[in-house]
Each structure stands twice: as structure tokens, then as C-alpha cells.
Amino acid sequence: MKAINRRRLQSAAVIIGFFLLWELICVVFHVKEIVLPRPSQILTTLWLQAPAIWPHTVQTLYTTLVGFGLGILTGVFLGVLIGSSRLAYDVGYPLLIGFSSIPKVAVVPIFVLWFGAGTVPAVLTAMIMSMFPIVVNVATGLATTEPELEDVMKALRATKLDILTNVGLPRAMPYFFASLKVSVTLAFVGTVIAETVASNRGIGNLMMIASSSFDVPLVFAGLLVLAVLGVGLYAIFSVIEGRVIGWAKRKDDFALG
Amino acid sequence: MTGENDPFVQLQQVTLTYGQGEKTVAALGETNLKIGKGDFVALVGPSGCGKSTILKLVTGLITASSGWVFVAGREVGAEPVRVGMAFQNPTMLPWLSIRDNVMLPLKIVPPFRQQFRAKRKTEFRDRADALLKQVGLAGFGDKFPWQLSGGMLQRASLCRALIHDPQLLMLDEPFGALDQFTREELWAIMQDLWMTRRPTVLLVTHDLKEAGYLANRVCVMRARPGRIVEDCHVDLPRPRTIEMTYEPGFVSLTQRLRELIVSARAPDAAKTEVPA
Ligand SMILES: Nc1ncnc2c1ncn2[C@@H]1O[C@H](COP(=O)(O)OP(=O)(O)O)[C@@H](O)[C@H]1O
Ligand SMILES: [Mg+2]
Numbered sequence: 001m002k003a004i005n006r007r008r009l010q011s012a013a014v015i016i017g018f019f020l021l022w023e024l025i026c027v028v029f030h031v032k033e034i035v036l037p038r039p040s041q042i043l044t045t046l047w048l049q050a051p052a053i054w055p056h057t058v059q060t061l062y063t064t065l066v067g068f069g070l071g072i073l074t075g076v077f078l079g080v081l082i083g084s085s086r087l088a089y090d091v092g093y094p095l096l097i098g099f100s101s102i103p104k105v106a107v108v109p110i111f112v113l114w115f116g117a118g119t120v121p122a123v124l125t126a127m128i129m130s131m132f133p134i135v136v137n138v139a140t141g142l143a144t145t146e147p148e149l150e151d152v153m154k155a156l157r158a159t160k161l162d163i164l165t166n167v168g169l170p171r172a173m174p175y176f177f178a179s180l181k182v183s184v185t186l187a188f189v190g191t192v193i194a195e196t197v198a199s200n201r202g203i204g205n206l207m208m209i210a211s212s213s214f215d216v217p218l219v220f221a222g223l224l225v226l227a228v229l230g231v232g233l234y235a236i237f238s239v240i241e242g243r244v245i246g247w248a249k250r251k252d253d254f255a256l257g
Numbered sequence: 258m259t260g261e262n263d264p265f266v267q268l269q270q271v272t273l274t275y276g277q278g279e280k281t282v283a284a285l286g287e288t289n290l291k292i293g294k295g296d297f298v299a300l301v302g303p304s305g306c307g308k309s310t311i312l313k314l315v316t317g318l319i320t321a322s323s324g325w326v327f328v329a330g331r332e333v334g335a336e337p338v339r340v341g342m343a344f345q346n347p348t349m350l351p352w353l354s355i356r357d358n359v360m361l362p363l364k365i366v367p368p369f370r371q372q373f374r375a376k377r378k379t380e381f382r383d384r385a386d387a388l389l390k391q392v393g394l395a396g397f398g399d400k401f402p403w404q405l406s407g408g409m410l411q412r413a414s415l416c417r418a419l420i421h422d423p424q425l426l427m428l429d430e431p432f433g434a435l436d437q438f439t440r441e442e443l444w445a446i447m448q449d450l451w452m453t454r455r456p457t458v459l460l461v462t463h464d465l466k467e468a469g470y471l472a473n474r475v476c477v478m479r480a481r482p483g484r485i486v487e488d489c490h491v492d493l494p495r496p497r498t499i500e501m502t503y504e505p506g507f508v509s510l511t512q513r514l515r516e517l518i519v520s521a522r523a524p525d526a527a528k529t530e531v532p533a
Pocket of ligand 1: 275276303311483
């Protein structure tokens with residue numbers, strides 16, 4: 001317990017130290033606000049402009065969570081399909097790799113073309129960005145079932161569905177939850193990209209407008225909001241992961257990725 | 258010789274080739290085997306000689322390339338025979354308690370399957386606990402697999418193989434990874450279980466003492482292509498004890514098996530010195 005507390009203290013000290021150093025460097029070298037605002041200026045801006053920033057924050061969070069939710073649904077569906085069927089694996093996997101190597105920012109204009117600027121393209125971008133780690137992890141979890149265990153089940157004349165629900169899915173759970181915390185961060189990136197390119201709301205859009213009017217402290221205030229949201233979502237899903245699949249932590253044979 | 262007239266398991270001119278095209282492996286040459294109902298047969302032989310392949314054929318996990326596999330008088334797969342399996346690796350599901358692991362077959366196999374929801378907390382639970390007690394795991398039902406040693410997991414794995422009262426029990430080197438003392442203890446437990454429940458057992462092992470202690474018949478196999486070259490009956494009274502394994506009759510049996518396997522491993526030498 002003591003060691004954990006000390007580690008927390010250390011990391012808190014490093015973070016606070018980072019901002020103090022930043023502040024100090026800006027003061028000592030007279031760095032202009034328009035190049036790099038001081039942390040204190042950013043906080044002041046955040047505080048003063050909070051009423052204007054807040055709706056954008058809500059919008060970004062909303063878009064991210066909706067996109068992430070859709071990403072989970074499609075990701076699990078595709079993951080189960082690819083992980084449990086040889087044919088789907090052979091066809092789906094190369095397709096998946098191809099898709100995931102496309103820079104997602106490139107698809108935003110297509111979504112705008114189809115659905116117009118606004119929330120929909122942002123939700124879809126968040127969805128496709130968060131989907132891939134889920135698909136890959138769920139499929140891997142399903143595909144790595146021990147062959148002997150599968151033999152035991154088949155000898156019992158278990159149906160494919162029996163094997164999936166009793167062995168495959170529980171086994172894929174640690175992989176699934178490990179992918180969630182990565183995915184939620186990606187959903188967030190997707191939302192902000194789409195907002196920056198094609199939306200009139202959200203933190204991404206706020207930052208675009210702020211930077212075009214050279215309101216650099218506001219740009220950084222937006223960044224700070226994004227950082228807090230991102231870390232918060234990551235933390236929430238880490239905690240959920242720990243709660244739900246405590247059993248997997250006891251064993252070392254689950255390579256989480 | 259109960260096996261001859263009314264066999265429960267019968268392999269008739271079975272061959273098995275793995276793979277297709279150029280990369281084929283003839284795992285099993287023409288093989289004939291009859292096992293009577295309630296018999297206990299051990300398969301021994303050098304590794305890669307097709308022992309596991311025979312097990313998989315009998316359980317219907319793979320289909321013979323030619324020939325026929327009959328179980329309970331019908332072609333394998335046609336008749337719903339209850340099968341239990343245990344391997345060298347206990348493969349317990351880490352997210353389930355030991356008791357729930359043991360009860361897994363009841364969740365899958367009819368007629369238990371239909372009653373599983375209703376009896377899971379009562380009759381089936383007691384059944385699992387009774388079996389766990391029989392293998393020396395009383396009170397461990399609520400523990401999780403990572404809390405148990407390898408030997409204990411193997412005991413639980415035997416329980417899982419037996420919980421649904423299988424007519425056919427397939428054991429693929431289940432004691433292979435255990436220390437000598439645990440192994441001998443489990444032989445005694447296995448013998449007890451077999452004598453009280455009387456499933457038809459096919460045991461793969463490379464421990465000749467184990468084969469002689471447990472089985473009524475020991476089939477010696479040879480590799481490339483795999484086939485059964487000798488079928489020895491073990492005429493020792495039951496229940497057998499570890500002490501019996503030091504008696505001259507038993508020792509000469511294991512020595513004979515050993516010679517057969519050694520000669521099977523060196524096919525050229527075998528021609529000149531196969532014992533009668
Ligand atoms: N799935 C498989 N594909 C190809 N060859 C296999 C497969 N399973 C087993 N073999 C080959 O068949 C032969 C017999 O295997 P097996 O029955 O597992 O041997 P044993 O259990 O006696 O050690 C071996 O030569 C092995 O390499
Ligand atoms: Mg084998």
C-alpha cells in the first residue's frame with residue numbers, strides 16, 4: 001500500500017513540476033502569449049470563458065460516447081464473426097487490416113458528402129476509429145481458445161453457440177475490456193478530427209475558430225479540456241476493466257494488447 | 258474377453274491421413290480394435306504413433322479417411338453417446354469456480370441440459386461436490402483454478418470428465434505432468450471410479466506401470482504408419498495396489514511391453530528380435 005502511495009505522489013509531483021517548469025520558462029524567456037501561453041493564463045481563460053466552452057464540451061463528450069457506443073456494437077459483432085468463423089476470418093481479416101490502415105481523417109469528407117456537416121460525420125468518425133481495436137481484440141480472444149478445451153466441448157456434442165457462450169465470449173472478455181480503454185481514446189480523437197474539419201460545434205470547432213482569430217490561450221484551454229476528458233474516459237474504462245475481469249489478472253497467460 | 262462378441266467400440270480397417278495434397282501425414286495405417294462395454298484399455302507407444310488420433314476417431318472429433326468406427330453398435334456420431342475427456346493439460350476455465358468447472362458438461366449434455374437451471378443449486382451441485390470429495394478435493398468447490406496446484410486441477414479435470422456419467426471415458430495422458438506420488442494416488446482414485454461407475458475407458462499413456470496398473474488390456478502401437486502391434490491382457494485381480502506393481506508377474510509384463518515399444522521404435526532391429 002505504501003509503495004503505491006509513493007508512486008502516486010511521485011507521478012503527481014512530476015505533472016505539477018511540468019506545469020511549473022512551463023510557467024517558469026515562459027516567464028524567464030519572455031515567451032509571447034501568441035506562441036505559447038503560460039499555464040496560469042490558460043487556466044484564467046478557461047475560468048472566464050467557461051460558459052462559452054461548456055456547451056462545446058458537452059457536445060464533444062456526447063458525440064464521442066454515441067460514436068463509441070456504436071463502435072462497441074459493430075466492433076463486437078464483427079469481432080465475434082471473424083473470431084468464430086474460419087471463412088469470415090480469411091475474408092474479413094485482410095479487409096480489416098486494409099481499412100484500419102487508411103488515415104481516418106481522409107474519410108471525414110466522405111461522411112460530410114453523405115450526411116452533411118454537423119454531428120453525424122463526427123459520430124461516424126468516432127465509431128470507425130474506436131471499432132478496430134475492439135474487432136481485433138475480440139477476434140483474437142475468440143481465436144485463442146485452447147484446442148483441447150474445444151475438443152472437450154465437441155466431445156460433449158456442444159453446438160457452436162454453446163462453445164461461444166460458455167468458452168469463447170468469457171475468454172474474450174479481458175481482451176474486450178482491454179480494448180475499450182484504448183478505443184474510447186480513439187473515439188475521442190475521431191470526434192475532434194471531424195469537429196475540426198466539418199462541424200459548427202464541439203471543442204474541435206472551438207479550437208479551429210480560436211486559432212483563426214489568434215486567441216491562442218483559448219486554443220490551449222480547449223486542449224486542456226480535451227486532455228481532461230481523454231484521461232477521465234480512459235480512467236473510467238480502466239476501473240471497469242479491473243472490476244469486471246479480475247480473474248484474468250491472476251493469470252499471466254493473457255497477453256493484453 | 259467381453260470385447261470380442263459385442264464390442265462397445267469397434268474400429269474396422271480404419272486409416273487416417275492428415276492434411277491434403279502434397280503435405281499428407283499417414284497417422285494411422287489399417288487399424289482394427291474392439292473394446293467391450295465397461296472395459297479398460299490402455300494405448301501405449303512412442304510419441305507420434307497415433308494414440309491421440311485413435312481417441313479423436315472414437316469420440317468423432319475427426320473422421321476416418323477409410324474404414325468404419327462404431328460406438329454402441331452404430332457409426333460414431335449417429336448415436337448420442339455421452340463422452341468424457343481429460344487431457345494432460347487440465348484446461349479449467351479460469352473465470353469459473355472449480356465446482357462450476359466440474360458442472361460444465363451438465364450444462365451442455367442432454368438430458369441434464371434441460372434441467373440445468375432448475376437443479377444447478379441443488380442436485381447438480383451435490384453431485385459435483387460428491388465427486389470432488391471422491392478425488393480428495395472436498396471443500397475446494399468454491400476455489401478458483403489459479404488457487405489450486407497442478408495435481409489438484411487434474412483431479413478436478415477428472416471430475417469434469419465424469420460428472421455426466423459418460424459411457425465412454427477418453428483419457429489422453431491425464432497423469433503425464435504429475436509427480437510420482439500424486440500419480441499413484443490418482444491411479445487408485447481412477448480405479449475406484451472405474452469400478453463403481455464402469456464406463457468404457459480408453460487411456461493413452463507412456464507410463465507402462467500406469468497402463469498395467471489400470472487397464473485390463475494394453476495395446477502397444479508402432480509409428481509410421483501408426484498401428485497396433487500387440488494386445489496384452491493384464492490378468493491381475495482388482496482392486497490392484499501399488500504393492501502389486503513390484504511383484505514378478507507385473508514386472509515381467511512391463512518389461513515385455515517395454516521391449517515391444519523399444520523394438521517398435523527401431524523398425525529394422527524389430528525384425529530380428531520381436532519376442533513371441
Ligand atoms: N492436426 C494434425 N495435422 C497434421 N498432422 C497431425 C495432426 N495431428 C497429428 N498429426 C500427426 O499424426 C501423427 C500421430 O499423431 P498423434 O495421434 O497425436 O500421436 P500420439 O498421440 O501418439 O503422440 C503424428 O506424426 C503427428 O505429427
Ligand atoms: Mg498424443
